[in-house]
Amino acid sequence: MAPSALSLKLCILLSVLGILACQAASRPLAEATAMRKHERWMVRYGRVYADEAEKERRFKIFKENMERIEGFNRAGNRPYKLGINEFADQTNEEFRAARNGYKLPSLPRVEEETAWFKYENVSDVPASMDWRKKGAVTPVKDQGQCGSCWAFSAIAATEGITQLTTKKLISLSEQELVDCDVVKGEDEGCEGGYMEDAFKFIIKNKGIALESTYPYTAADGKCNAKEAASAAARISGFEKVPKNDEAALLKAVANQPVSVSIDAGDFSFQFYKSGVFTGPCGTMLDHGVTAVGYDKDANGTKYWVVKNSWGTSWGEEGYIRMERDIAAKHGLCGIAMDSSYPTA
Incomplete structure (x- = not known):
């Protein structure tokens, strides 16, 4: 072999060995x-193992x-970003099991599917709406390691209609629903529940207590009948938004905060940080949240403003903007599939 060819092969071999050595050195560095x-x-998050x-x-x-x-x-x-938050040491399976507690009723309810929708004939809605700016939304709360999203969704909608009718914004008790609205196989506190059943409980109970009176513990507890009787807010009923109809949902949200159900099981939802969320997500509804407004961004992308119950370290200080008016009739993540609102 000619000396020049040998030298070339030797140079290549040394280069390869050098690259491998650098890679080996960088692995411990990346780990550290x-x-x-x-x-x-x-x-930051006070985590102790x-x-x-x-x-x-x-x-x-x-x-x-x-x-x-x-x-x-x-x-x-994608037009949104992900970020490290307090759920970063959990697998997606662990996260979904602890945080997503929406449960559809075991039996269909025909009377509710055909219920009156009072906003049916609304023809003129604002181009944008934000109930936070109108004083009808309490600060973001945190359900903790308890599948009580259904209670937070229902309470946020109830807080909204209470402010609209009384002009007073008060924080109401999710824990009362967790402890007292218990129906075996249906609403089961931290094991999940349904927003419309929560509305039924509030009606039957003749109201719901203040958060300060019946504080949240992020755990199942025994119903405190005395505190549950100290009603601070009441609703007269509730109505369903027509299924798979974002236009109908828009009419409702233009008039009050609305409880909505979504598929929040994807990794990208767990670590959503900012921007207009566009998926991926399906229609396996597993989480209850509250639509508190709508608008469009600088690029013209329409979105829903959704209040979550995972604390302020998640998303945009506890909120997510979800793409609106998509081609699929059920809406992004199934947001138009099952929604309702209390009346007063």
């Missing part, structure tokens, strides 16, 4: 960086989630 980020995250084995397991989940989030944001092919 991820560990530092995890430690800072633990301090039972032992080193649990910490190691949670670190691996954290690192995998972080890498996936960074990859999503680098791709830049």
Whole structure:
């Protein structure tokens, strides 16, 4: 072999070995960086693990989630961003099990499917609406590790109609619903429930207590009949929004905050940070939230303003903007499939 050819092969071999050596050196560095980020995250969210084995397991989940989030944001092919939040050490399966507690009734309810929709003939709605700016929305709350989203959705809608009728914004009790609105196989506190059943309970109970009177514990408890009897707000009934009809939902939200059901099970929903959310998501409804407005962004993309119950570290200070008026009749993530609102 000619000396020049040998030299060339030697140079190539040394280059390859150099690249491999750099890669090997960078792996511990990347691991150390991820560990530092995890430690800072633990301090920020007050996370403490039972032992080193649990910490190691949670670190691996954290690192995998972080890498996936960074990859999503680098791709830049969606109009929204993901971000590390307090759920970063949970798998998507763990997260869904703890946070998504919407449960459809076990039996169909024909009378509710054909119920009156008082906004049916509304023909003129504002181009945008934000009930937060109109003083009808309380600060974002946090349901904790309890599948009580249904209670938070129903209470937010009830707080809204209460403010609209009394001109007073008061924070009402989700815990009363968790403890007292218990129907085996239907509403089961932290094991899930249904917003319309919550409205029925409030009507039957002749009202709902203040948050301060019956505070939230993020756990199932025994119904405190005395506190439950101290009604601070009442509703006279509730109505369903026509199914699979975003135009009808728009009419309702133009007039008051509305309880809506969505499919919030995707990884991108767990780590949503900002922007107009466009999916991916399906129609396997598993989460109750509250539509508190609508608008469009600078690019003309229409969206819903949705109040969640996962605290302010999630999303846009606890809210998500979800794309509106999509081609599918059920709306993005099924938002138009099952929604309702209280009347007073």
